[in-house]
Amino acid sequence: MAARQGRLGSQVDIPSFFIQILNSIQYGLLLFLCASGLTLVFGIMGVINLAHGSLYMIGAYLAFSLSEHLGSLWLALPVGVVLAVVFGAVLEWLLIERLYKREHLHQVLLTYGLILVFEELRSVIWGDDVHGVSMPPLLAASIALTDTLSYPVYRLWMSGVCLVLALLMAWVLLRTRLGMIIRAGSVNSEMVQSLGINIGVIHRIVFAAGVGLAAFAGMLAAPVSSVFPGMGNQVLIICFVVVVIGGIGSLKGALVGAILIGVVDTFGKVLTLEIAGVKILPELAGMSIYLLMAVILIWRPEGIFGKVRS
Amino acid sequence: MPPLIEARGIHTHYGASHVLHGIDFVLHAGETLGLMGRNGMGKTTLLKSLLGLLPLTAGSVRVKGADLTGAAPHRVARAGIAYVPEGRGIFPNLTVRENLVMAARPAAAGQASWTLDRVLFTFPRLAERMTHDGGNLSGGEQQMLTIGRALMTNPDALILDEATEGLAPLVARDIWRIIGEIRATGMATVIVDKNFSAVSSIADRAMILVKGAVVYDGSSAELREDKALHMRYLGV
Numbered sequence: 028m029a030a031r032q033g034r035l036g037s038q039v040d041i042p043s044f045f046i047q048i049l050n051s052i053q054y055g056l057l058l059f060l061c062a063s064g065l066t067l068v069f070g071i072m073g074v075i076n077l078a079h080g081s082l083y084m085i086g087a088y089l090a091f092s093l094s095e096h097l098g099s100l101w102l103a104l105p106v107g108v109v110l111a112v113v114f115g116a117v118l119e120w121l122l123i124e125r126l127y128k129r130e131h132l133h134q135v136l137l138t139y140g141l142i143l144v145f146e147e148l149r150s151v152i153w154g155d156d157v158h159g160v161s162m163p164p165l166l167a168a169s170i171a172l173t174d175t176l177s178y179p180v181y182r183l184w185m186s187g188v189c190l191v192l193a194l195l196m197a198w199v200l201l202r203t204r205l206g207m208i209i210r211a212g213s214v215n216s217e218m219v220q221s222l223g224i225n226i227g228v229i230h231r232i233v234f235a236a237g238v239g240l241a242a243f244a245g246m247l248a249a250p251v252s253s254v255f256p257g258m259g260n261q262v263l264i265i266c267f268v269v270v271v272i273g274g275i276g277s278l279k280g281a282l283v284g285a286i287l288i289g290v291v292d293t294f295g296k297v298l299t300l301e302i303a304g305v306k307i308l309p310e311l312a313g314m315s316i317y318l319l320m321a322v323i324l325i326w327r328p329e330g331i332f333g334k335v336r337s
Numbered sequence: 338m339p340p341l342i343e344a345r346g347i348h349t350h351y352g353a354s355h356v357l358h359g360i361d362f363v364l365h366a367g368e369t370l371g372l373m374g375r376n377g378m379g380k381t382t383l384l385k386s387l388l389g390l391l392p393l394t395a396g397s398v399r400v401k402g403a404d405l406t407g408a409a410p411h412r413v414a415r416a417g418i419a420y421v422p423e424g425r426g427i428f429p430n431l432t433v434r435e436n437l438v439m440a441a442r443p444a445a446a447g448q449a450s451w452t453l454d455r456v457l458f459t460f461p462r463l464a465e466r467m468t469h470d471g472g473n474l475s476g477g478e479q480q481m482l483t484i485g486r487a488l489m490t491n492p493d494a495l496i497l498d499e500a501t502e503g504l505a506p507l508v509a510r511d512i513w514r515i516i517g518e519i520r521a522t523g524m525a526t527v528i529v530d531k532n533f534s535a536v537s538s539i540a541d542r543a544m545i546l547v548k549g550a551v552v553y554d555g556s557s558a559e560l561r562e563d564k565a566l567h568m569r570y571l572g573v
Contacts, residue, residue: 083528207438211435217426218428220409221388223415225409227409
């Protein structure tokens, strides 16, 4: 998703190890932001949304266009989030709402169709070029760690924002009445309705929030990863790995899964490992997260925080 | 004043099977109604049809005069009808406190409202279990929680489906005592239960369903006296 910082090589010294840890956490937190919407929508409404990655891409393109028109990423972020949330609510009302009582095959077909529609729309509106988004000057600096190594402020800021959002999500779900209703609805939506609560509105809020989170993740990543066609698809696959590792529907699982993937993916690319003359890393780095998933699923088939479904 | 619930000519299907055959159902304010019938005669189907949880094939449902035929369940609930379903329907992943608080809705003007404090006063057992997950409660505690949660919505009518099913006799007696207390506040109740003597002694009126049709709708006391009648329809 993002270009890696630091040196590659077999002799990982303390400062570059530290940098890789920061990179792992930053990548993991960004993945969490994107995967959280996917896991919430699945856990609460039972909908598999394959178009989730496309919403991440739309976020990145929104960051590109809005920061051009409004002159800064600072303005683009809030405007873009509002647009994405409204778009999510409309999408839920038009299409997704019809999927709640359908089987997974229908959900997969419709949301896969949405990927194609969104890619085509992206091509019509923005073309097929790769774009860059400039960082706000305030965050464009780097912090020097040694004479030769430094760490960009933007990435630290990104990690901080993701962390704040993670805490905010946990607070809403665990401490507010809306959160209680959302959790109640995930186990028995009929009972929630019989208590006088319009579950349709709750579902719309959850879906729109999920879209907002995916788009916001794309907007945050835009300055470090550039903005390009198809960028949502690779994110989608990694987000699914995160959700499956963490346990479907579990926010805590998504956070742990995302950080694990951040660490394994980052270090898989910088460490070298040779066993009996066969180079394992970084040659197999591209497979590392899938190996991680396989190991975790053998250990816990429901994911780390997954509930055993009867 | 129109009745709390007034349903006319209700027909309901489960898939291809025709379960309810033209039922008229009325519940007046403050009244306690015992809904009786053997298993599979359509009691739960009737309740779910009134509550908007099952689609009607024909007929109408009015709550306090407002037409709620085919309305979403949350609208029926907001009109003042609370439901304690068979199997209880607590949220196992929420604490006792959360189960109660998530349902809270203020009372209509002039009513003595059910607050968290009042519910906990009525169910002291729940007060001791506030931080436990609903799924960790005993059957009796879960039933208290479901009734308490329904009361938190400050309803005009409480519908209890199999309120004492599967509970130990002592616990069941406690639930009956509480239902009596709720009845004494003037709240209308509809009670479905296997315990004929308990239901018929608390209810003002009784209604018996046989194969999806009403075969008796009248005084509960008269039904108690008429042994041949309840023997024939209920087998007790």
